[in-house]
Amino acid sequence: MTATEAEAEADSAVVGDDVYTDGTLVRDPDIEESLSQDEYDPKGTLALLLVYFLILALMWTYMYFVEFLGNGATVVG
Amino acid sequence: MSTPGETAGETVESAREMLPDNSFLIQYPHVSRVVRSLFLTAFVAFGIGAFMGVLQALHRTGIARIVESADYYTFLTLHGVLLAIVFTIFFLAGVFTWANTRSLDRPPVSKRFTWFWVVTMSAGTAMAGIAMLAGLLPSIDISADVLFTFYAPLQAHPIFYIGLAVFVIGTWLAGIDWFRQFLAWRREHPDERIPLQSFMVLTTMIMWFIATLGVAVEVVVFLIPWSLGIMPAPNPLLTRTLFWFFGHPIVYFWLMPAYLLWYTVLPKIAGGRLFSDPLARVVFVLFLLLSTPVGIHHQYLDPGIAEGFKFIAMTNTMFLLLPSLLTAFTVVASIEHGARQRGGTGYFGWLKALPWRDPAFTGMALAGLMFAAGGFSGMVNAGMNINYLVHNTLWVPGHFHLTVGTAVALSFMAGAYWLVPRITGRKLYSRPIGLFQVVLWFVGMVFMSAAMHRGGLAGIPRRTAEPQYPQVAFETVAGSVGSLRLQLAFGGVLLFVSALLFLMNVGLTAMNNKPARGLDSALPPALSGPEQSPTVLDNLKLWALIAVVLVILAYSLPLYSIVQGAGLYPAGQEASPAVIAPLLEVIA
Amino acid sequence: MSRLSPASLLIVGAFMVPLFIELPVVLSFVGVNLPMEVSLGMGVVAFAMVLVWSEVSEKPEAADA
Ligand code: HEM
Ligand SMILES: [Cu+2]
Numbered sequence: 220m221t222a223t224e225a226e227a228e229a230d231s232a233v234v235g236d237d238v239y240t241d242g243t244l245v246r247d248p249d250i251e252e253s254l255s256q257d258e259y260d261p262k263g264t265l266a267l268l269l270v271y272f273l274i275l276a277l278m279w280t281y282m283y284f285v286e287f288l289g290n291g292a293t294v295v296g
Numbered sequence: 297m298s299t300p301g302e303t304a305g306e307t308v309e310s311a312r313e314m315l316p317d318n319s320f321l322i323q324y325p326h327v328s329r330v331v332r333s334l335f336l337t338a339f340v341a342f343g344i345g346a347f348m349g350v351l352q353a354l355h356r357t358g359i360a361r362i363v364e365s366a367d368y369y370t371f372l373t374l375h376g377v378l379l380a381i382v383f384t385i386f387f388l389a390g391v392f393t394w395a396n397t398r399s400l401d402r403p404p405v406s407k408r409f410t411w412f413w414v415v416t417m418s419a420g421t422a423m424a425g426i427a428m429l430a431g432l433l434p435s436i437d438i439s440a441d442v443l444f445t446f447y448a449p450l451q452a453h454p455i456f457y458i459g460l461a462v463f464v465i466g467t468w469l470a471g472i473d474w475f476r477q478f479l480a481w482r483r484e485h486p487d488e489r490i491p492l493q494s495f496m497v498l499t500t501m502i503m504w505f506i507a508t509l510g511v512a513v514e515v516v517v518f519l520i521p522w523s524l525g526i527m528p529a530p531n532p533l534l535t536r537t538l539f540w541f542f543g544h545p546i547v548y549f550w551l552m553p554a555y556l557l558w559y560t561v562l563p564k565i566a567g568g569r570l571f572s573d574p575l576a577r578v579v580f581v582l583f584l585l586l587s588t589p590v591g592i593h594h595q596y597l598d599p600g601i602a603e604g605f606k607f608i609a610m611t612n613t614m615f616l617l618l619p620s621l622l623t624a625f626t627v628v629a630s631i632e633h634g635a636r637q638r639g640g641t642g643y644f645g646w647l648k649a650l651p652w653r654d655p656a657f658t659g660m661a662l663a664g665l666m667f668a669a670g671g672f673s674g675m676v677n678a679g680m681n682i683n684y685l686v687h688n689t690l691w692v693p694g695h696f697h698l699t700v701g702t703a704v705a706l707s708f709m710a711g712a713y714w715l716v717p718r719i720t721g722r723k724l725y726s727r728p729i730g731l732f733q734v735v736l737w738f739v740g741m742v743f744m745s746a747a748m749h750r751g752g753l754a755g756i757p758r759r760t761a762e763p764q765y766p767q768v769a770f771e772t773v774a775g776s777v778g779s780l781r782l783q784l785a786f787g788g789v790l791l792f793v794s795a796l797l798f799l800m801n802v803g804l805t806a807m808n809n810k811p812a813r814g815l816d817s818a819l820p821p822a823l824s825g826p827e828q829s830p831t832v833l834d835n836l837k838l839w840a841l842i843a844v845v846l847v848i849l850a851y852s853l854p855l856y857s858i859v860q861g862a863g864l865y866p867a868g869q870e871a872s873p874a875v876i877a878p879l880l881e882v883i884a
Numbered sequence: 885m886s887r888l889s890p891a892s893l894l895i896v897g898a899f900m901v902p903l904f905i906e907l908p909v910v911l912s913f914v915g916v917n918l919p920m921e922v923s924l925g926m927g928v929v930a931f932a933m934v935l936v937w938s939e940v941s942e943k944p945e946a947a948d949a
Contacts, residue, residue, distance in 0.1 A: 261629040266643040774908040775920035
């Protein structure tokens with residue numbers, strides 16, 4: 220139990236954002252910097268979303284083959 | 297009932313003093329207890345439901361038939377209701393209670409009232425649960441094998457419907473409780489913007505009030521009197537339409553709490569800040585407006601509803617993609633902000649700077665990823681023409697195990713890893729097990745869901761105990777049907793193991809004598825704050841009104857023509873199974 | 885020392901699963917018939933290679949934990 224308490228004390232200095240769910244310290248405060256809205260340009264998000272849209276477009280093309288070439292026309296009603 | 301300090305001995309007790317003063321447990325010990333009790337019910341339902349899930353996966357693939365095929369629907373109903381209604385709603389009620397209290401910074405108005413709705417919801421669940429479980433005992437003449445989509449002509453014992461009604465009333469009372477809490481806050485802060493989390497809770501609940509009108513009418517006006525034998529069998533199409541009036545928005549009732557976690561908790565875990573508070577509000581308003589007038593997209597194959605109404609539902613559904621895509625952008629941008637603050641660089645390199653070792657982060661990230669895949673199969677379901685290709689096939693369970701079964705359920709599990717220490721003051725039992733568990737859920741779901749999608753394209757039906765027919769050979773796109781069955785069953789087993797690990801980890805956390813640390817309950821402010829958005833966004837009355845108008849527009853004509861067509865009680869409708877007849881004989 | 889931590893290995897392995905499950909489907913699209921079992925087997929081999937690489941490769945800088 221003493222070990223836990225010691226850990227707790229060490230962590231309490233940086234309590235808050237710098238901990239995982241179980242309280243283990245993981246972040247390196249040295250590399251931490253604060254990015255304001257103007258300094259931040261979410262280009263990685265753009266890249267990821269473009270990849271997603273690309274996959275979607277390919278899947279849709281694939282869907283075309285599944286629906287129209289794989290089976291006859293679907294008629295309901 | 298006892299607080300954790302009383303039961304846990306002095307370690308946690310003394311650790312309490314080490315918790316920051318602004319930690320939730322210190323500020324709101326009573327609310328924490330409410331949340332714990334809601335989570336407990338949620339997790340019990342999750343455990344039973346997951347067990348039914350693995351039984352089904354093994355049964356329908358023919359790997360192991362532990363139960364009689366005749367009992368398959370009892371298990372399937374238990375699985376659907378316990379997971380999609382009980383687990384999700386009890387958990388989200390806990391999240392909402394926490395979020396509303398935290399963001400308004402005041403407890404609910406009346407402790408009594410809060411416990412009253414908790415008890416109401418629990419009592420309703422118990423009644424419905426007993427009715428479903430009794431289906432397994434042939435000696436008792438009670439059953440509710442009507443599946444999660446409980447409309448006529450399948451009939452359940454009245455206890456099931458009455459339990460459902462009581463449960464829904466419990467959720468209404470919960471919503472009223474959260475609104476009263478908000479109004480009390482409003483009196484003291486007349487000119488402030490509604491705090492974001494509370495805004496999310498309130499918009500979600502307005503949507504839920506509107507949506508549940510459909511199911512309330514279905515159950516109270518038609519199903520309960522019918523199952524009691526006082527009224528004839530209702531028009532099945534009418535009950536189906538009323539069910540789906542509620543059956544689609546319930547999807548957003550599951551998702552919006554998950555979004556609440558993604559928008560407000562996930563950025564903090566990732567070390568960043570929410571990208572835009574106004575965008576988050578816009579998304580929730582759009583969900584409030586568009587969730588309900590789309591339910592008919594579940595009825596593309598129902599005869600008796602004109603194609604034009606179906607087309608309108610499809611158009612509305614496609615509009616619903618907008619808030620989902622906005623969410624994808626805002627959430628990913630908020631995470632990226634965290635990664636860049638922590639030194640991440642490049643177009644994709646920043647991904648490495650994310651806290652992947654944290655099960656709360658990884659769970660939600662994987663949940664979001666699966667949701668992106670579910671987005672595709674959802675678009676297929678939503679298209680009137682392609683829907684015919686997959687309707688009632690295994691594709692559909694494949695789709696919603698990505699959405700509710702993972703985007704929601706895995707986010708909730710990940711959220712629990714973050715929240716349970718905050719409402720118990722106890723340290724998470726094991727972070728590595730948590731991480732392994734969320735990844736295992738992802739892997740299991742890839743196996744099960746991919747096999748289900750592919751099986752559906754090959755024409756394998758859903759909701760079937762033995763989908764093996766000597767006369768029919770299913771043609772798959774890639775791989776054999778035999779290999780698809782193995783993948784489905786294998787995935788189901790992995791999922792079940794993952795569920796057990798989760799329950800074990802959370803259970804041991806609840807009994808852990810080590811104190812939790814770092815429980816600061818403050819969430820970082822958004823990069824672009826609420827002051828940058830028009831105040832009309834906070835005008836809840838206006839949005840509620842527009843939502844109601846949209847519902848009236850979308851549903852009045854279809855409902856009118858259904859009632860005109862076959863009437864409320866068409867002659868010759870038979871209940872199935874006829875549970876009530878023997879009962880009446882006994883009474884008579 | 886290993887290049888990848890157990891947690892990273894877990895994540896990397898997880899992301900490989902969907903790739904190798906979808907591979908046969910993508911290939912069938914261009915007319916190649918790859919049995920699912922073979923694809924999954926390839927996935928296992930690929931993961932084993934990542935494992936080995938993680939064990940034997942040198943770290944770019946020792947400080948990078
Ligand atoms: C242990 C993990 C799980 C396994 C192995 C599993 C397995 C299955 C299987 C095989 C089916 C299809 C049965 C059939 O159509 O014949 C099914 C249906 C279903 N599952 Fe799951 N599932 C799991 C988790 C979940 C979760 C977490 C949810 C929601 C929160 C969920 C919600 C549903 C629903 C709503 C149905 C449809 C029931 C119906 O057709 O009425 N499942 N599940
Ligand atoms: Cu829907």
